[in-house]
Amino acid sequence: MDYLAQQLINGLVLGSIYGLIAIGYTMVYGIVGMINFAHGDIFMIGGFIALISFLVLVSFGLTAVPLILLIVLLVSMAITALYGWTVERIAYRPLRHSFRLAPMLSAIGMSFILTNFSQVAQGARVKPVPPIITGGYTLHEGASGFNVQLSNIQIIVVATTVVLLALFTWLVSRTRLGRDMRACEQDQTMASLLGVDVDRTISFTFVIGAALAAVAGMMYLLYYGLVDFFMGFVAGIKAFTAAVLGGIGSLPGAMLGGLLIGLIETLWSAYFSVEYKDVAAFSILIVVLIFLPTGLLGRPEVEKV
Amino acid sequence: MSSPSPAPLPAPSHAARNSGPAFILKKAVLSALVALVLFSLMIGVRTEAGPEGLLIYWTRFGELAAIVAAVFGGSIVIELLRQWIGPVGAAGLIPAWLKDLMDFAGRWLTPALLVFTFLIPVIFYDQRYILDLAILVLTYVMLGWGLNVVVGLAGLLDLGYVAFYAVGAYSYALLATNFGLSFWICLPLAGILAAFWGVLLGFPVLRLRGDYLAIVTLAFGEIIRLVLINWQSLTGGPNGVTGIPRPTFFGIPLTPGDDGLAAMLGIEFSPTHRVVFLFYLILALALLTNWVTIRLRRLPIGRAWEALREDEVACRALGINITTTKLTAFATGALFGGFAGAFFATRQGFISPESFTFHESALVLAIVVLGGMGSQLGVALAALAMIGGFELFRGLDQYRMLVFGFAMVLLMIWRPRGLVGHRAPTVFLEKNQAISSDLVKEGHG
Numbered sequence: 001m002d003y004l005a006q007q008l009i010n011g012l013v014l015g016s017i018y019g020l021i022a023i024g025y026t027m028v029y030g031i032v033g034m035i036n037f038a039h040g041d042i043f044m045i046g047g048f049i050a051l052i053s054f055l056v057l058v059s060f061g062l063t064a065v066p067l068i069l070l071i072v073l074l075v076s077m078a079i080t081a082l083y084g085w086t087v088e089r090i091a092y093r094p095l096r097h098s099f100r101l102a103p104m105l106s107a108i109g110m111s112f113i114l115t116n117f118s119q120v121a122q123g124a125r126v127k128p129v130p131p132i133i134t135g136g137y138t139l140h141e142g143a144s145g146f147n148v149q150l151s152n153i154q155i156i157v158v159a160t161t162v163v164l165l166a167l168f169t170w171l172v173s174r175t176r177l178g179r180d181m182r183a184c185e186q187d188q189t190m191a192s193l194l195g196v197d198v199d200r201t202i203s204f205t206f207v208i209g210a211a212l213a214a215v216a217g218m219m220y221l222l223y224y225g226l227v228d229f230f231m232g233f234v235a236g237i238k239a240f241t242a243a244v245l246g247g248i249g250s251l252p253g254a255m256l257g258g259l260l261i262g263l264i265e266t267l268w269s270a271y272f273s274v275e276y277k278d279v280a281a282f283s284i285l286i287v288v289l290i291f292l293p294t295g296l297l298g299r300p301e302v303e304k305v
Numbered sequence: 306m307s308s309p310s311p312a313p314l315p316a317p318s319h320a321a322r323n324s325g326p327a328f329i330l331k332k333a334v335l336s337a338l339v340a341l342v343l344f345s346l347m348i349g350v351r352t353e354a355g356p357e358g359l360l361i362y363w364t365r366f367g368e369l370a371a372i373v374a375a376v377f378g379g380s381i382v383i384e385l386l387r388q389w390i391g392p393v394g395a396a397g398l399i400p401a402w403l404k405d406l407m408d409f410a411g412r413w414l415t416p417a418l419l420v421f422t423f424l425i426p427v428i429f430y431d432q433r434y435i436l437d438l439a440i441l442v443l444t445y446v447m448l449g450w451g452l453n454v455v456v457g458l459a460g461l462l463d464l465g466y467v468a469f470y471a472v473g474a475y476s477y478a479l480l481a482t483n484f485g486l487s488f489w490i491c492l493p494l495a496g497i498l499a500a501f502w503g504v505l506l507g508f509p510v511l512r513l514r515g516d517y518l519a520i521v522t523l524a525f526g527e528i529i530r531l532v533l534i535n536w537q538s539l540t541g542g543p544n545g546v547t548g549i550p551r552p553t554f555f556g557i558p559l560t561p562g563d564d565g566l567a568a569m570l571g572i573e574f575s576p577t578h579r580v581v582f583l584f585y586l587i588l589a590l591a592l593l594t595n596w597v598t599i600r601l602r603r604l605p606i607g608r609a610w611e612a613l614r615e616d617e618v619a620c621r622a623l624g625i626n627i628t629t630t631k632l633t634a635f636a637t638g639a640l641f642g643g644f645a646g647a648f649f650a651t652r653q654g655f656i657s658p659e660s661f662t663f664h665e666s667a668l669v670l671a672i673v674v675l676g677g678m679g680s681q682l683g684v685a686l687a688a689l690a691m692i693g694g695f696e697l698f699r700g701l702d703q704y705r706m707l708v709f710g711f712a713m714v715l716l717m718i719w720r721p722r723g724l725v726g727h728r729a730p731t732v733f734l735e736k737n738q739a740i741s742s743d744l745v746k747e748g749h750g
Contacts (some may be wrong), residue, residue: 029516032685034516035519035520045347048346050348051352052362053346055350055360056350059362059619082339082342085342090714091714091718093720095717095718097724098721101462103717105670106673106718108670109709109712109714109717112664112667112706112713113710113714114710115709116707117347117439117707122351122352123351123352124703127352127354128354129354129360173698187571209749237527244517244520245518248516275534275535276531277531278527281522282525285521286509289510293512293513294517295517
């Protein structure tokens with residue numbers, strides 16, 4: 001029981017990270033209708049920028065951990081958001097009205113560019129960081145000596161996710177920008193006729209998605225204590241799986257899918273085998289889609305001839 | 306969070322305002338600023354794990370300045386080129402004489418290429434490198450033609466095609482090393498097994514469309530690769546399968562021994578014989594793929610694939626069985642993927658899961674899309690361009706994938722519908738036909 005509780009906590013934390021990335025996929029899909037294959041690599045870039053800015057800040061002599069974390073968060077969100085904007089501007093905007101497969105291949109190309117850019121720029125080796133946030137709480141002392149632990153970093157990851165989600169939901173449902181985004185999602189032509197700047201709105205969607213991915217990258221760095229240039233691919237596929245599982249285009253669905261994938265992966269590793277955890281996550285995706293072809297919370301598409 | 310102001314787009318109506326030197330300079334400065342922020346940390350600071358496991362870093366402001374300057378200059382050059390060439394739309398208009406020339410070339414290109422391909426081993430007999438490269442290109446041509454059935458004809462977006470390639474390769478490798486079966490028995494078996502997996506993948510995705518289909522096929526490809534890595538007792542895990550037997554000339558080995566082909570024909574043995582044999586083998590397999598595809602396209606099933614690509618709902622309304630149409634498309638594509646996999650295994654003599662990553666799927670898909678989705682000649686040319694171009698940058702090593710990524714993005718922006726062009730359905734109405742109102746009245750069908 002204690003073991004299960006511990007695994008549920010771990011799964012929740014991992015799921016929060018996946019959920020943050022999945023939101024970027026699902027937003028872009030909802031508004032432009034394309035799979036942003038480079039999004040996983042945006043997450044990786046976010047992790048790298050967090051790492052580098054952290055190193056630089058520490059070497060400048062800053063010691064207050066909360067201040068450092070706040071600056072690192074803002075810097076990595078800002079720079080990664082610019083990456084998201086640039087990717088959209090270079091690789092997707094020229095293909096906006098092109099045929100369906102073109103932006104996707106361009107996205108795959110962009111993903112190769114980002115992966116190999118960071119390999120060339122920062123080297124192929126794994127970058128470890130010492131634990132920055134330590135300590136935690138023992139929730140329950142088990143009889144057999146197994147304690148259920150809740151570390152501070154886990155609290156921070158989940159709390160940040162919850163705060164960002166609340167902020168983000170507010171943004172989409174209450175602000176002018178969110179209204180524009182939803183309008184573009186429904187009908188771009190009509191939205192532009194009614195005075196919505198479609199290009200700008202789409203750019204903002206990428207910027208917000210990238211900023212959330214940057215937070216996920218930083219959380220990943222803090223939680224696992226390492227980044228490498230290839231981590232975007234697997235994390236990206238899993239987050240996209242999460243978005244599809246929850247029903248692509250649906251924001252709560254993305255978060256739900258992220259949590260589910262995180263839990264499945266953790267529980268599978270804990271009870272069955274670590275090697276096949278990804279196989280389990282992908283298999284469940286396939287099984288869910290057989291019975292619910294539009295995901296858990298997705299709306300069924302209306303087909304017209 | 307930064308909210309960068311979008312750079313002004315050169316709208317046609319503001320062409321006069323957006324063409325002066327001030328505009329170009331402003332745009333270049335903006336691009337340089339964006340580049341400065343983007344690369345400030347990623348290029349300006351280099352991190353590496355230090356001697357005690359702790360990270361150390363050093364700065365590279367020189368490189369950073371060079372890159373920002375390059376972006377500044379590049380932006381000016383691109384903007385000047387854009388104004389010089391004119392709006393993007395105008396570049397698509399081809400003068401009439403060029404069009405005639407292209408039509409003429411188009412008619413003769415296929416036979417000429419085919420003859421040239423047949424003659425490659427004769428012309429380049431002494432150049433092992435060119436022969437190897439030709440074999441590699443032909444392998445991708447075959448994979449492209451195989452995937453073309455699924456993506457180009459049936460319009461099913463498959464991101465996990467490499468899975469069938471892997472199934473074919475491992476089928477041959479395991480059957481040959483464990484049971485000593487010959488290549489010519491294993492080749493059909495590998496194809497059939499891959500086709501079986503194609504049907505297996507086809508079933509769950511029958512109801513899915515578009516991007517859902519894409520992600521499930523991607524997941525499927527990853528599942529196959531992960532199983533290959535982790536099922537160590539069967540596949541040897543990351544170490545792969547070694548000592549895969551070389552193909553024989555229908556039972557006669559291509560070895561220097563007395564029972565070898567060279568001894569039987571009474572000619573001097575040369576290791577090039579095997580390469581030439583492999584070349585003609587893959588050429589035959591690729592041409593088989595092409596021939597089958599072209600024939601199938603004229604059968605009802607091929608027509609059904611094209612109808613499915615054009616409109617699934619209308620297809621269903623016309624009474625075409627979607628299930629069999631989709632499954633046969635997957636199975637046919639997978640069959641050829643399996644053949645190519647078996648060939649790959651016998652050529653390499655060693656396979657490991659490393660060869661079957663998502664990158665391969667993306668490469669083959671890029672070949673199909675660049676080839677123009679459904680055009681057989683286009684796929685062949687795209688394979689030649691991609692693999693050949695990739696080889697050109699072999700010396701650049703780690704920059705190679707970077708260049709490949711840029712090439713993919715730029716080619717997509719330049720020719721989104723492929724190098725050769727989109728293939729229209731084989732059958733379509735030549736002209737609109739007026740239907741008498743008697744026929745469409747209510748109650749008359």
